Amino acid sequence: MLKKRIGVIGYGNMGSAILRGAIGTDAFSKEDFAVYDILSGPMKRAEDLGISTADSNARLCDECDIILLAVKPQNAAEALESCKGHLKGKVLVSIVAGLWAERIAAMIDENVRILRVMPNTPALVSEGMFVLCSDNTLNEEEITLMSQLFSSIGIIEWLPEKLIDVACGLSGGGPAYTAMFIEALADGAVKQGLPRDTAYKLAAQTCLGTSKMILDTKIHPGALKDMVSSPGGTTIEGVEALEKGGFRYSVMNCIKAATEKSKEL
């Protein structure tokens, strides 16, 4: 389906989640991608899936039309340096937290078109959340292709770049906070006697179902909470216990801390 080939620099947690998610759909196949990672382990994992690998970032850029930069922020400058002279006229998609398009452009000093994306790991199971911010230099075909790629493995939202730090704080890191919530729900239930595996299943499916209800029916989260909380019932006891522990304040502070860190990077 692709007329363009996508090269992935860095086959770690996020790069591999996007790629494995995409090749698991009908829309993309492994031939649409190539990978380069500085480590032999990730390269082998890509090869084991039948994804072709390049022997350097420069070679990867030469072989592909769109380059997905998926290395940690502290490795981004070095990775971009190794692409210099090989990115002319290409699209660079960066998922690197905190690295502004303007800084990327200054680092590579080439006629490259940049798309910043804030993904998250549920891409692996085609339930990712992708915030896309373009510098308006991508053409229509490239925008369509990027929209197709990311919407094949989740939901996309186009936002101005100034909002990408808060997206990083919320959806980028959100799988970690959600997993902690699921773990805490399960721990609570284990303490009350539920077997551990059953507790994880109940907790995870409850989060999944609640999320689906909010997305599909557009019900307000507060209304959903009220639907479950009968007067004098069990749930309102739980709600009160959460509020005593500063639940909502803690979660709001969590997003503030993560957003501020993304701005600092």
Ligand SMILES: NC(=O)C1=CN([C@@H]2O[C@H](COP(=O)(O)OP(=O)(O)OC[C@H]3O[C@@H](n4cnc5c(N)ncnc54)[C@H](OP(=O)(O)O)[C@@H]3O)[C@@H](O)[C@H]2O)C=CC1
């Ligand atoms: N993980 C997540 O949930 C999310 C991550 N992101 C962003 O995605 C990016 C990648 O994160 P993540 O996947 O977790 O990181 P990982 O460390 O898991 O993966 C990055 C991979 O790239 C390799 N690498 C480092 N330098 C180079 C280089 N010069 N050329 C090729 N490969 C290189 C790393 O090797 P080595 O280990 O030796 O450095 C590693 O194997 C980050 O910038 C992060 O901000 C965004 C949203 C969510």
Ligand SMILES: O=C(O)[C@@H]1CCC=N1
């Ligand atoms: O923790 C991090 O830095 C990355 C960015 C968003 C999620 N993980």
